[in-house]
Amino acid sequence: MTYSVAVSGASGYAGGEILRILAAHPDIEIRTVTAHASAGRPLVAHQPHLRSLAHLTLQPTTPEILAGHDIVFLALPHGQSGQYTDALDEVGLVIDAGADHRLTSAADWDAFYGGPFHEPWVYGVPELVTATGKQRDNLVGAHRIAAPGCNASTVSLSLAPGVAAGVIDPTDLVSVLAVGPSGAGKSLKPHLLAAEVLGSANPYAVGGVHRHIPEVKQALRAAGAAEVHLSFTPVIVPMARGILATSSARIADGATDTDVRAAWERAYADEPFVQLLPEGAYPRTADVLGANTALMGLHIDRDANRVTVVTAVDNLVKGTAGAAVQSMNIALGLDQTRALTVNGVAP
Template identity: 80%
Template sequence: MTYSVAVSGASGYAGGEILRLLAQHPDVEIRTVTAHSNAGQPLAVHQPHLRSLAHLTLQETTPEVLAGHDIVVLALPHGQSGQYTDALDEVPLVIDAGADHRLRDASAWQQFYDGPHHAPWTYGVPELPVGGGKIRDSLVGATRIAAPGCNASTVSLSLAPGVAAGVIDSSDIVSVLAVGPSGAGKSLKPHLLASEVLGSANPYAVGGTHRHIPEIRQALEDAGAADVRISFTPVIVPMARGILATSTAPLAADATDADIRAAWEAAYADEPFVQLLPDGHFPRTADVVGANTALLGLAVDRSAGRVVVVAAVDNLVKGTAGAAVQSMNIALGLPEGRALTMNGVAP
């Protein structure tokens, strides 16, 4: 069976990456691409690298245009998906790459976002431990999927195994992330101009204000944490793609070094797209460019009494589009890795 797909927000970075992955998917046909201010223009004007899709023209983003497909993927700014998802009841599978359907707690949504809170959907991070299993189990046959926030899923994948195994204390987490500006989208913003970013490292959303914080809390609570407190500081650095997240948390009093490493090994031993590197090895963002892979390095800092996890992902692939396609595959009963690669691009 070939599934018809419509992608909204197709002129942006996330939409373009979703299209790049789906273009090589043997079970889907990309029939419709939509945009807002760029409607009416050829897709190739905004995504010139997608040569196999150069015949497509961006249409208006309306429920009428999106309806009638087997799959609709929304790659829209936060707060804009809900107005469309409410009108797409008859579409068999809808995937939202924005934040509108990620959070269960309406008060957390109101604290960090604007507009009405919408019903939570199945979270699109298959490998995350939850309730003695993985989120993957909930994705089988899902009809509504919320793709993750890139920073949130990176930190959650970094720490959830330790939470689930009870070898770390989730009440004192510190995460500092080096992130590429593509995670902020394609709209022109003065602080993301090359002249502002090149040769500099720029912190933002400091002091507990970043929108991915409640998403991390929710994921770690689902992994078994009773109390999640996190100091989360992202820093924009001059690389187009990538996240390098360094997360630390106190060790449980009786956890041995072997116990700690075993928790992460057990969680990800059979996961092709989340890999724990050998002891003493740590990832670089360059190792995951273009890949649907999260690479983790783990260290136990006994002098500080903390575990240190360094994670590298491509924010546009494993952080967003790859997670969406991987979750789509699971929901449809297709091979999970179809149209995805664990191999990065080098140099």
């Protein structure tokens, strides 16, 4: 069966990455692409690398244009997709790459985003360990999926195995992330200009205010944490793509070194896209560019009594578009690896 697809926000980074992946998907026909200010222009005027989609023209983003497809991807700024989702009742599968349907708590939404709160959808991180198994189980047959925040899913995947196994203390978590500026979207922002970013590392959203914090806490509570305390510090670094998240947690009383490493080994042993590296090996962002892969290195520091997990992802693939397409595959009953690769691009 071939599924017809519309992608909104197609002129942006997330929308473009969704299109790049779907263009190689044998079960998908990309029928419609939409945008706001760019409507009426050829898609390739904004996504010149998508040569196989040069025949498409950006149309206005309206419920009428998005309706009538089997699948709709919404790649819109936070707070904008909710206005469309209520009007797409007849679309079989809608996947939101924004934040509008990620959070289960209205109070968290008000505190970190503001504006109208929309119902939570099934969270699109298949490998995420939960108290009852994997988030993948909830995606089977889903009709509405919330793709993750890139930083949030990276940190959640890094720490959830330890929480679920009871080998780390979820009230003492620290994550510092080196992040490429493409995660902030394509809109012009002065602090993301090349002149500001090149040759510098710039912390932002310091002190517990980053919007992905409630998403991480929500995921770790789903993994079994009764209470979560997380110090979360992202740093923009001069690379277009990528996240390198260094997360640490205090080791729970009584947990042995074998217990700790075994928690991550068990969690990801059969996962094609989340891979734990051998002891003593750590990933680079260069190793995952263009891939739907999260590479993870783990170190046990008994002097500090902490475990450190270093995880590398491509924020536009595993962090956003790849997670969305993987979740789509699972929801439709297709092989989860369809159109997705574990191989990065080098050099």
